[in-house]
Amino acid sequence: MKEFELKYGCNPNQKPSKIYMADGSELPIQILSGRPGYINFLDAFNSWQLVKELKEVLHMPAAASFKHVSPTSAAVGLPLSDKLKKACLVNDVKGLDESPLACAYARARGTDRLCSFGDWVALSDVCDVTTAKMIKREVSDGVIAPGYEPEALEILKQKRDGGYNVVQIDPDYVPEVRETKQVFGITFEQGRNNFRIDKELLSNLVTANKELPESAARDLIIALITLKYTQSNSVCYAVDGQAIGVGAGQQSRIHCTRLAGTKADTWFLRQSDKVLNLPFKKGVKRTDKDNVIDGYINQNEEDVTADGVWQRYFTEQPAPFTKEEQQAYLATCEDVALGSDAFFPFSDNIERAYRSGVKYVAEPGGSIRDDAVIECADKYNMVMAFTGMRLFHH
Secondary structure (H helix, E strand, O other): OOEEEEOOOOOOOOOOEEEEOOOOOOOOEEEEEOOOOHHHHHHHHHHHHHHHHHHHHHOOOEEEEEEOOEEEEEEEOOOOOHHHHHHOOOOOOOOHHHOHHHHHHHHHHHHOOOOOOOEEEEEOOOEOHHHHHHHHOOOEEEEEEOOEOHHHHHHHHOHHHHOOEEEEEOOOOOOOOEEEEEEOOEEEEEEOOOOOOOHHHHOOEOOOOOOOOHHHHHHHHHHHHHHHOOOOOEEEEEEOOEEEEEEEOOOOHHHHHHHHHHHHHHHHHOOOHHHHOOOEOOOOOHHHHHHHHHHHHHOOOOOOOOOOOHHHOEOOOOOOOOHHHHHHHHOOOOOEEEEEOOOOOOOHHHHHHHOOOEEEEEEOOOOOOHHHHHHHHHHOOOEEEEOOOOOOOO
């Protein structure tokens, strides 16, 4: 297949639309089910690069959940605790512990379930049956992987009455060194961002505390590789082998840090006993549970514990999750890693990060206020690495 005609571009009025190789060669993909659209392919190709790079660097199966050309999360295939399984709504999945790829997907999809609604999935390895069964029951637009077990493919083809988008990519495909795109009829050209992110990038430790355990280095690498494929400005919190809060596309870095930190806090709070023990009625849909849990934690649009409301979701009225209770729980969360795609210009980012349990930080450095940022990190006994490399993505 040398080109594939799309229904339309970013919006229905943007026609005609297609994908093709500029040199006339074959596309490195096969479409096994469905008819992916313009934004689907943007998500697919960005997310595939992310999981492919995580696998190459960390030597573990990886998965990512993408929405609107930024990841909601990315993760590697570490086992899940019982509480995390319940928080990710996968505690009923048989065979989960036997599939590292399924564990990676459960983590990536379960991190920010509101933002992952209608996502695009990327898998670093051949999709197995356990992973396919989990994907099938979630609201999702499509999946990209280097291959699919026959039974797994049949499971995915049943999704959306046969219309679910399933893309297979050649894992050996290597793009041209230079890439181009057009804006307003004007062509931009640049070298592809082939910069390798690995543990060596974390060798310039600028804080008094220079103890960087392997687990923290892994989480910083996950944060940085995630940022490499996130719309800038961006900040990423990571822990236990997964990105737990991504703040993408904000004009102010402190807004990135706050946004990502709030998502990280929600991820932690979802694992609290108070949330895990919410008395949901039988038959409440998974998507409704996600909205209710988010409302319960963040006390947003609808008070789900109010009279006349709780009866829709619960067998009994739950007590509110007070701010004081939440702060006490979050105070027990620690050893979180934080990556930033550009330098922190002010120490307020470190102050906000500390509130979400951040202990390890990686950022390029190079601000005229680096000293103030380092001083703030030292105040909280953090370990900070200056990578010297900006990771903007647009």
